[in-house]
Amino acid sequence: MTYFKDQMFPPTISSKKTNFTQNFNIMFGKKKPVDKIDREQLELIENSQKRIKQKKRLYYHFVIFLIGAIFLIVLNTVLGVGEHTKIWGLDWFVFAILAWLFLFIFHLFNVFVTHKFMGKSWEEAQLNKLVAKQKKRIAELQTDLEKTHPIETAIIPAQTTLAPEKKTKVHKNLTLIAAAGENDAIGKDNKLVWHLSDDLKRFKSLTLDHCIIMGRKTFESFTKPLPNRTHIIITRQHDYSVPNGVIVVHNIEDALDAAKNDTQPFIVGGGEIYKEAMPYADKIELTRVHERFDADTYFPKIDSTEWKETENKLHQTDANHKYPFSFITYQRR
Numbered sequence: 001m002t003y004f005k006d007q008m009f010p011p012t013i014s015s016k017k018t019n020f021t022q023n024f025n026i027m028f029g030k031k032k033p034v035d036k037i038d039r040e041q042l043e044l045i046e047n048s049q050k051r052i053k054q055k056k057r058l059y060y061h062f063v064i065f066l067i068g069a070i071f072l073i074v075l076n077t078v079l080g081v082g083e084h085t086k087i088w089g090l091d092w093f094v095f096a097i098l099a100w101l102f103l104f105i106f107h108l109f110n111v112f113v114t115h116k117f118m119g120k121s122w123e124e125a126q127l128n129k130l131v132a133k134q135k136k137r138i139a140e141l142q143t144d145l146e147k148t149h150p151i152e153t154a155i156i157p158a159q160t161t162l163a164p165e166k167k168t169k170v171h172k173n174l175t176l177i178a179a180a181g182e183n184d185a186i187g188k189d190n191k192l193v194w195h196l197s198d199d200l201k202r203f204k205s206l207t208l209d210h211c212i213i214m215g216r217k218t219f220e221s222f223t224k225p226l227p228n229r230t231h232i233i234i235t236r237q238h239d240y241s242v243p244n245g246v247i248v249v250h251n252i253e254d255a256l257d258a259a260k261n262d263t264q265p266f267i268v269g270g271g272e273i274y275k276e277a278m279p280y281a282d283k284i285e286l287t288r289v290h291e292r293f294d295a296d297t298y299f300p301k302i303d304s305t306e307w308k309e310t311e312n313k314l315h316q317t318d319a320n321h322k323y324p325f326s327f328i329t330y331q332r333r
């Protein structure tokens, strides 16, 4: 994809699937070990991070409790605060410390007992139980209904067995970034069909230090991964090899999951991935190149009932830019 490589890397590689292995070796040197992060791995990482946080908080609680207890004792015995206040013959600070100790023990119990067995799998098991119960109840109601209203309910099974429509969740700040011709052309033979250096600069400045999500073909159009960006590659191949640090996933949802700690992840192409990711996106940064191009890959239509243009800046033709183009920002309505 020249969108990336023209500016940052020397163009060298074609990326047909058939000769990919060979290209890969040229692109990245010797094959490195597979570095895949699948959903399970991500969950494990998340869980262990959560446990570490819980234990850290418990430790801080313990330290604060110790300091607090000493402070209360000093307050009473050295500074004489509430010197004469006794409860059942004991100084008040003893009860204050005991109450605090109780809170600390409750916290300790939560971290080492409750969270241990009431974790994610416990929640899932509870949810499954609930769903099973409700299904059973629906089946019972349906049987009752069939008995009392045999004719009207003849159509009910078809309605109730319809699969629930899958809802796509828009991700805040998820941004599609692309350059497209007037006819929505974005590439041909796994390359761009123009070279616009100011557009490449803008791409670089916007995506630097962020996650960039892309299809396998777009990734193969790079000569090597782009510096200072986390690459998340979507492919259906389960044995797809990538250089260290590059994340491989097998669908859009997992890609978004892998990028969830980024405040603004970018979808950087190509045609297939733009189309699939558009319903999840919140923003589009489009460089509209004011020319029609012969292409084999296209950007999906931007529906004006869903998207509103918020910025539009024209860049004229000059010695470095063969075509005029506009930087257009769209926000989801």
Ligand SMILES: NC(=O)c1ccc[n+]([C@@H]2O[C@H](COP(=O)([O-])OP(=O)(O)OC[C@H]3O[C@@H](n4cnc5c(N)ncnc54)[C@H](OP(=O)(O)O)[C@@H]3O)[C@@H](O)[C@H]2O)c1
Binding pocket: 001, 002, 003, 177, 178, 179, 180, 185, 186, 187, 188, 189, 190, 191, 192, 214, 215, 216, 217, 218, 219, 221, 234, 235, 236, 237, 249, 250, 251, 252, 268, 269, 270, 271, 272, 273, 274, 276, 297
């Ligand atoms: N102008 C621009 O801004 C811009 C930006 C980026 C790219 N481009 C151009 O776009 C072209 C490449 O786009 P493209 O549409 O051909 O390919 P692509 O979107 O980059 O990658 C397609 C590949 O992604 C994987 N994939 C797609 N949907 C998937 C899903 N739901 N689950 C799992 N894997 C999935 C498949 O990989 P497997 O076959 O491995 O399973 C598929 O072959 C090139 O010409 C490039 O230069 C242009």
